[in-house]
Amino acid sequence: MGGGVYHALQRNGGLISSRLGVKFRVSQVAVRDVSKSRPVDIPRARLTQDWRAVVENPETDIVCELMGGVTTAKAVITTALKLGKPVVTANKALLSACGEELFELAKQRGTSLYYEASVAGGIPIIKVLREALIGNRITRLYGIVNGTCNYILTRMKLEGADFSAVLADAQRLGFAEAEPSLDVDGHDGAQKIGILASLAHGFWVPPAQIHTEGIREVTPLDIQFAEQLGYTIKLIAMVKKFDAGRSGKTTRIQVSITPTLVPSSHVLANVNHVFNAVLVRGDVVGDTLYYGRGAGQDATASSVLSDIADAALDLQCHTEQRVPAFVPHENDGEVVKIDDTISRYYLRLSVVDKPGTLARIAALLGQSKIGISSVIQPEGHEGESVPLILMIHDASFAAMSKALTKIGRLPVIKGTPVLFRVENFE
Ligand SMILES: NC(=O)c1ccc[n+]([C@@H]2O[C@H](COP(=O)([O-])OP(=O)(O)OC[C@H]3O[C@@H](n4cnc5c(N)ncnc54)[C@H](OP(=O)(O)O)[C@@H]3O)[C@@H](O)[C@H]2O)c1
The missing domain is CATH 3.40.50.720 (NAD(P)-binding Rossmann-like Domain)
Structure with missing residues (x-):
C-alpha cells in the first residue's frame, strides 16, 4: 500500500x-x-x-x-x-x-x-473517536472490521456454500491470504478492536484480554437456521461498557470478536462482501455509523x-500534541472476563432423534437457570443424528459453558456443540 x-x-x-x-x-x-x-x-x-x-x-x-x-x-x-x-x-x-x-x-x-x-x-x-466524539462516553462499539471474513460470510449466505470452498475461491481471487489464519481465526479483527477499545476508553487493552473467535465453525446450516430465525451471521467485534460493579473499577468493558447473529433488518447485517462498518454509540450523540472499504x-x-x-x-x-493520538485517562479501567459477560446465544447440537432428548437438554440448561426462547428441530428419522437449534435467553458465558459441558456428555449428543452469540444492539 x-x-x-x-x-x-x-x-x-x-x-x-x-x-x-x-x-x-x-x-x-x-x-x-x-x-x-x-x-x-x-x-x-x-x-x-x-x-x-x-x-x-x-x-x-x-x-x-x-x-x-x-x-x-x-x-x-x-x-x-x-x-x-x-x-x-x-x-x-x-x-x-x-x-x-x-x-x-x-x-x-x-x-x-x-x-x-x-x-x-x-x-x-480513529479521527471520529479521537476528535469528533471527544465529548462522549462510548457505551457501545460494534464493528465489522475484517473484510476477508465478511466476504466469506457474505458468499456463504448468498451461495449456501461451505466455508472451505469459499475460502479457497477467495484465496484464488486475492481476497484472502494464502495463510488465512490471521483473518479467519479472528486475530486481525482482535488487533483492530483492541486499538479502538483502548482509544475509546483511555486504557491499553492488550490482545490477550480480547476474547477471540473466528469463523471456521460457521456452516451453511447455521446461516440457513439463523435466516429462518430472522438473523444474519457476521463476525462482530465489540466493546461494551458496563457499570462500575463490585470491582469498583471506574471503567469496565467487554472486548471481543465472535461470530454473532444480528437481526437481518439491522444495518450491520447488510454490510456485505469486503466492506467494513463500525457502529459507535456515544452517551451524548446516540448511535452513529461509519461504512466503507476496510482494505485495499x-x-x-x-x-x-x-x-x-x-x-x-x-x-x-507547532501543535504537536493538538489532539494526542492516544490519551490514557482511565487509571483503573478493566476488561471484564468473558465468563462474566452476558449474552443471548444460538446453540446448534447434533442429536440422536429419539423421544425425550429435548427434555433432557432443557433440564440441564434449567439446572443452570438458562432459559430457551425458541427451538428448531428439522424432521428426521428416529435413531438418526439431526441438528437441534436452541435460541437461549440472556445467560453468562460461564453458566453456558458449564451447561454445555454437561450436555456434551449426554449419549444422545453427537459431535461438538456450536455456540454463537446473538446481539440485538440494545
Ligand atoms: N494492504 C492493505 O490493504 C492494508 C490495509 C490496512 C493496513 N495495512 C497495513 O499496511 C502495512 C503494509 O501492508 P502491505 O499490504 O502494503 O504490505 P506489502 O505489500 O508487503 O508492502 C510492504 C512494503 O514495505 C517494503 N519493505 C518491507 N520490508 C522492508 C524493509 N526491511 N526495508 C525497507 N522496505 C521494506 C516492501 O518493499 P518491496 O516492495 O521491495 O518488497 C514493500 O514495498 C501492514 O502493516 C498492513 O497491516 C495494509
Whole structure:
C-alpha cells in the first residue's frame, strides 16, 4: 500500500497543499528490493533499501511506516520518534503488540504517532473517536472490521456454500491470504478492536484480554437456521461498557470478536462482501455509523493522507500534541472476563432423534437457570443424528459453558456443540 500512498499523493498532493497551505514532497522511499518492478512509477533515485537513511535524513519531516511486520517496523518508528519526527503508520499488528509503549515514546519526545489506516482501512474511525466524539462516553462499539471474513460470510449466505470452498475461491481471487489464519481465526479483527477499545476508553487493552473467535465453525446450516430465525451471521467485534460493579473499577468493558447473529433488518447485517462498518454509540450523540472499504491500497491510502495532512498541520502550527493520538485517562479501567459477560446465544447440537432428548437438554440448561426462547428441530428419522437449534435467553458465558459441558456428555449428543452469540444492539 506504500505504492498506493505514493500514487494518491501524486494525484491529490496539490489539492491537499491548496487546502492546507503546506507543500508535500516525497523525499525518499525505502523498499526491500530496489530492483523490483513496481506498478507505481517511483523515480529510481528516490528508492533505497536503507530505511535508516530515510528516517535520519534531515530533509524528512514526516515518516510513514507502511512496511508491516513488527521488528523492523518498530525500529523505524522508534528511531523516528526519538528524533522528534511524527510518524504515520498503518501497522495494526505492531500497535496491538506495542502501542502503549510507542504512544508514550511519542509523548516523551513531543511528537505524534498517527494510525488512522490501522483500523478499518478507508473509514476514518480513529479521527471520529479521537476528535469528533471527544465529548462522549462510548457505551457501545460494534464493528465489522475484517473484510476477508465478511466476504466469506457474505458468499456463504448468498451461495449456501461451505466455508472451505469459499475460502479457497477467495484465496484464488486475492481476497484472502494464502495463510488465512490471521483473518479467519479472528486475530486481525482482535488487533483492530483492541486499538479502538483502548482509544475509546483511555486504557491499553492488550490482545490477550480480547476474547477471540473466528469463523471456521460457521456452516451453511447455521446461516440457513439463523435466516429462518430472522438473523444474519457476521463476525462482530465489540466493546461494551458496563457499570462500575463490585470491582469498583471506574471503567469496565467487554472486548471481543465472535461470530454473532444480528437481526437481518439491522444495518450491520447488510454490510456485505469486503466492506467494513463500525457502529459507535456515544452517551451524548446516540448511535452513529461509519461504512466503507476496510482494505485495499486506495482506500487505505486515503487514511494515510489524512494522517500526513494532520502531521503537516501540527508541524506548521507547532501543535504537536493538538489532539494526542492516544490519551490514557482511565487509571483503573478493566476488561471484564468473558465468563462474566452476558449474552443471548444460538446453540446448534447434533442429536440422536429419539423421544425425550429435548427434555433432557432443557433440564440441564434449567439446572443452570438458562432459559430457551425458541427451538428448531428439522424432521428426521428416529435413531438418526439431526441438528437441534436452541435460541437461549440472556445467560453468562460461564453458566453456558458449564451447561454445555454437561450436555456434551449426554449419549444422545453427537459431535461438538456450536455456540454463537446473538446481539440485538440494545
Ligand atoms: N494492504 C492493505 O490493504 C492494508 C490495509 C490496512 C493496513 N495495512 C497495513 O499496511 C502495512 C503494509 O501492508 P502491505 O499490504 O502494503 O504490505 P506489502 O505489500 O508487503 O508492502 C510492504 C512494503 O514495505 C517494503 N519493505 C518491507 N520490508 C522492508 C524493509 N526491511 N526495508 C525497507 N522496505 C521494506 C516492501 O518493499 P518491496 O516492495 O521491495 O518488497 C514493500 O514495498 C501492514 O502493516 C498492513 O497491516 C495494509
